[in-house]
Amino acid sequence: MNRVFQIIVDNTSGVLSRISGLFSRRGYNIESITAGVTADPRFTRITIVTSGDEGILEQIEKQVSKLVDVRDIKELKPNESVYRELCMIKVRANAKERQGVIALTNIFRGNIIDVGRQSLMVEIVGSQDKVDAFMNLLDGYEILEVARTGIAALARGIEHVLYIDDDGSVSGWTEHAKKEQERAARELEEQAAAEAAKEKTAAKNKKTAK
Amino acid sequence: MTGAEVLVKCLEKEGVELLFGYPGVAICPFFDALLDTQIRPVLVREEQNAAHAASGYARMTGNCGVVAVTSGPGATNLITGIATAFADSIPLVCFTGQVESHLLGNDVFQEADISGACESFVKYSYIVRRAADIPQIIKEAFYIAGSGRKGPVLIDLPMDIQLEEVQRFSYPKELSMRTYKPTVKGNGAQIKRVISQLKDARRPIMCVGGGVHLSGAEAEIRRFAEAHQIPVVSTMMGIGVMPTEHPLYFGMVGNNGHVYGNRAMNEADLIMMVGARVADRSISQPDLIMTGKIMIHIDVDPAEIGKIAGPNTPLVGDIRTIFREMEKHEIQTTTSAWLRTLQGYKTDGADREVQNRRSRSIKGKTLADPAQFLRELSLAMKKDAIVTVDVGQNQMWACANYVVRDGSFLTSGGMGTMGYALPAAMGAKLACPKKQVVAVCGDGGFQMTMMELGTMEQYGIPAKVVILKNRTLGLVYQYQKLRFKKRYIVTELGDTPDFEKLAEAYRMQYFHIGSQEETQDALQAFLADEKSAMLVCDIDPEALA
Numbered sequence: 001m002n003r004v005f006q007i008i009v010d011n012t013s014g015v016l017s018r019i020s021g022l023f024s025r026r027g028y029n030i031e032s033i034t035a036g037v038t039a040d041p042r043f044t045r046i047t048i049v050t051s052g053d054e055g056i057l058e059q060i061e062k063q064v065s066k067l068v069d070v071r072d073i074k075e076l077k078p079n080e081s082v083y084r085e086l087c088m089i090k091v092r093a094n095a096k097e098r099q100g101v102i103a104l105t106n107i108f109r110g111n112i113i114d115v116g117r118q119s120l121m122v123e124i125v126g127s128q129d130k131v132d133a134f135m136n137l138l139d140g141y142e143i144l145e146v147a148r149t150g151i152a153a154l155a156r157g158i159e160h161v162l163y164i165d166d167d168g169s170v171s172g173w174t175e176h177a178k179k180e181q182e183r184a185a186r187e188l189e190e191q192a193a194a195e196a197a198k199e200k201t202a203a204k205n206k207k208t209a210k
Numbered sequence: 211m212t213g214a215e216v217l218v219k220c221l222e223k224e225g226v227e228l229l230f231g232y233p234g235v236a237i238c239p240f241f242d243a244l245l246d247t248q249i250r251p252v253l254v255r256e257e258q259n260a261a262h263a264a265s266g267y268a269r270m271t272g273n274c275g276v277v278a279v280t281s282g283p284g285a286t287n288l289i290t291g292i293a294t295a296f297a298d299s300i301p302l303v304c305f306t307g308q309v310e311s312h313l314l315g316n317d318v319f320q321e322a323d324i325s326g327a328c329e330s331f332v333k334y335s336y337i338v339r340r341a342a343d344i345p346q347i348i349k350e351a352f353y354i355a356g357s358g359r360k361g362p363v364l365i366d367l368p369m370d371i372q373l374e375e376v377q378r379f380s381y382p383k384e385l386s387m388r389t390y391k392p393t394v395k396g397n398g399a400q401i402k403r404v405i406s407q408l409k410d411a412r413r414p415i416m417c418v419g420g421g422v423h424l425s426g427a428e429a430e431i432r433r434f435a436e437a438h439q440i441p442v443v444s445t446m447m448g449i450g451v452m453p454t455e456h457p458l459y460f461g462m463v464g465n466n467g468h469v470y471g472n473r474a475m476n477e478a479d480l481i482m483m484v485g486a487r488v489a490d491r492s493i494s495q496p497d498l499i500m501t502g503k504i505m506i507h508i509d510v511d512p513a514e515i516g517k518i519a520g521p522n523t524p525l526v527g528d529i530r531t532i533f534r535e536m537e538k539h540e541i542q543t544t545t546s547a548w549l550r551t552l553q554g555y556k557t558d559g560a561d562r563e564v565q566n567r568r569s570r571s572i573k574g575k576t577l578a579d580p581a582q583f584l585r586e587l588s589l590a591m592k593k594d595a596i597v598t599v600d601v602g603q604n605q606m607w608a609c610a611n612y613v614v615r616d617g618s619f620l621t622s623g624g625m626g627t628m629g630y631a632l633p634a635a636m637g638a639k640l641a642c643p644k645k646q647v648v649a650v651c652g653d654g655g656f657q658m659t660m661m662e663l664g665t666m667e668q669y670g671i672p673a674k675v676v677i678l679k680n681r682t683l684g685l686v687y688q689y690q691k692l693r694f695k696k697r698y699i700v701t702e703l704g705d706t707p708d709f710e711k712l713a714e715a716y717r718m719q720y721f722h723i724g725s726q727e728e729t730q731d732a733l734q735a736f737l738a739d740e741k742s743a744m745l746v747c748d749i750d751p752e753a754l755a
Binding site: 009010022055058059068069 | 325326329330333334335337354387388389390511512513516517520
């Protein structure tokens with residue numbers, strides 16, 4: 001069974017080759033790998049689809065965690081996450097065949113993104129199953145070229161969001177919420193203290209003015 | 211201030227006193243800047259040996275060993291040394307010169323993608339892009355190399371970066387790495403679990419590995435074993451954690467280990483692996499150490515735990531810190547019956563060994579018996595002497611027969627790199643000038659690094675070299691004998707050079723053992739003074755390790 005890992009790494013040069021090199025030299029399988037910058041430009045999110053028994057998956061997590069550039073690795077379980085893949089398919093279709101392809105594309109909520117005299121290019125986005133199903137349905141047509149991006153994935157909801165603080169520590173949502181509360185409390189205290197100090201100096205000034 | 215000047219200043223801040231290297235144009239600015247510092251460079255005769263020497267130095271000082279070589283062939287020659295250090299988790303910081311940044315990737319003269327080539331056996335590598343980044347990089351490099359599971363870090367220095375002008379210098383006092391935070395302290399709950407499992411165990415045993423040395427936890431382990439009367443075996447890298455003749459020590463385990471050590475592991479009901487990897491050479495059947503036993507695995511690297519055998523109790527952290535914590539707990543153990551059994555196995559094994567030796571000598575062989583020789587050598591050496599052991603038969607004999615008392619036993623374990631002993635002995639001697647240092651090599655491994663006699667002579671490094679001479683690459687020769695029905699190929703060294711003349715050429719004293727009877731006298735003379743010396747001991751090529 002395929003498993004999806006989300007890896008958050010420092011955006012250093014060579015980081016992708018370090019990760020993929022680790023997979024190849026230790027004999028771990030890579031079904032697909034995608035990488036892109038996160039909301040915070042210091043970091044890159046890498047999504048790797050891999051397979052193996054429990055022992056291998058555990059080793060993957062541990063060995064990847066060991067790389068100096070890696071901030072966090074987490075498995076994105078199917079029931080708690082959303083997977084998406086973009087696929088571009090060039091189908092051979094003359095004027096007569098076009099309508100059939102377009103109809104299929106519409107059913108799958110894909111887009112026709114290029115039309116030629118003898119071909120159509122379809123863009124389809126979805127889970128890997130959906131993309132596979134669409135390709136299967138194109139059975140009667142000649143598929144000329146396919147480009148698949150590999151999946152990108154995110155965990156559902158706010159519970160799995162990772163926060164990376166300025167000092168680099170990674171915290172989950174609950175931890176982060178706690179930290180935020182503490183920070184707010186601290187700020188309130190500081191504010192109160194500052195105000196008290198202000199009043200004091202104001203009172204002092206009054207005194208001296210008298 | 212140039213990048214190179216910044217760099218050497220950083221090394222001073224890190225307390226570097228000595229480095230091993232070999233120059234070339236691409237690293238010249240660095241060496242030039244070194245002239246204005248107190249840091250002593252040692253010019254080796256080949257780059258690989260710089261890494262081995264730095265490894266010996268690092269293992270004896272506990273600090274990072276530092277290496278600097280040039281680009282291209284200088285850097286690629288270093289690779290085996292880096293891989294050797296990586297396999298044994300030895301902290302090194304290696305600098306390689308590199309062609310100018312704008313030429314990178316153009317296949318210019320002496321360009322090699324060294325960071326790419328070394329990727330799978332460095333802990334981390336840097337290609338420096340701006341001279342201003344140097345202080346941060348050096349601070350990180352020493353921290354990464356010397357913390358957690360230690361290992362080599364590579365820093366590739368393009369020529370133009372070494373010459374780049376930097377406005378001002380400041381060395382970071384503290385370091386907070388965003389992604390790298392090794393675990394030091396053991397988890398409290400896990401420690402409690404270990405303690406309670408130890409209480410319930412009837413036949414506990416500790417198997418100690420190189421991690422104990424790397425953590426500097428030898429004293430803690432000895433104290434723990436003695437306090438709770440727990441027997442100890444070791445892997446090859448763990449030799450020396452316990453003195454060989456300690457009543458609680460039952461030898462080395464593994465393919466080439468002691469029978470009684472392996473038997474002790476098999477019959478135990480609780481095994482504590484401490485700073486050991488469960489590597490194939492020490493535990494050839496990992497299932498066996500799991501069945502019917504409780505296995506506790508203590509290591510600083512979480513990825514080693516469960517990689518080969520899934521422990522019942524994993525405990526991640528620095529070994530010294532963990533054992534200092536465990537000492538605080540009260541543990542009642544009753545192991546006297548278990549210890550008696552193991553003592554019985556050990557006595558049996560020792561008796562058989564003596565018998566074997568007798569039967570060998572009855573055969574009328576006059577050559578020195580290598581096993582016996584290594585035992586005698588170790589007993590003739592000073593109590594706190596350092597021995598570096600090469601790879602092959604000499605290593606097997608040394609592991610089984612060398613008696614470690616207060617000293618250290620250094621060898622290349624994970625990688626099994628021939629030629630390690632001589633340069634490592636140089637590094638160890640430079641680290642501990644007052645200690646006696648002896649390199650034990652075969653005539654094969656010695657000829658791989660004998661150019662370093664030149665370095666020893668130039669810098670007056672009085673290490674001593676023992677060569678077990680059987681005119682073969684003994685361990686492979688033995689393998690061909692047993693596995694390939696004596697079809698020998700490329701394992702015979704011919705007549706070998708005249709080592710006496712070689713010693714003379716490098717102005718070393720020379721001693722020779724041609725027969726068993728000469729052993730004691732030759733050893734006394736060889737070890738008598740503080741000068742460098744070579745001792746060649748002829749042995750039978752048919753002797754098995």
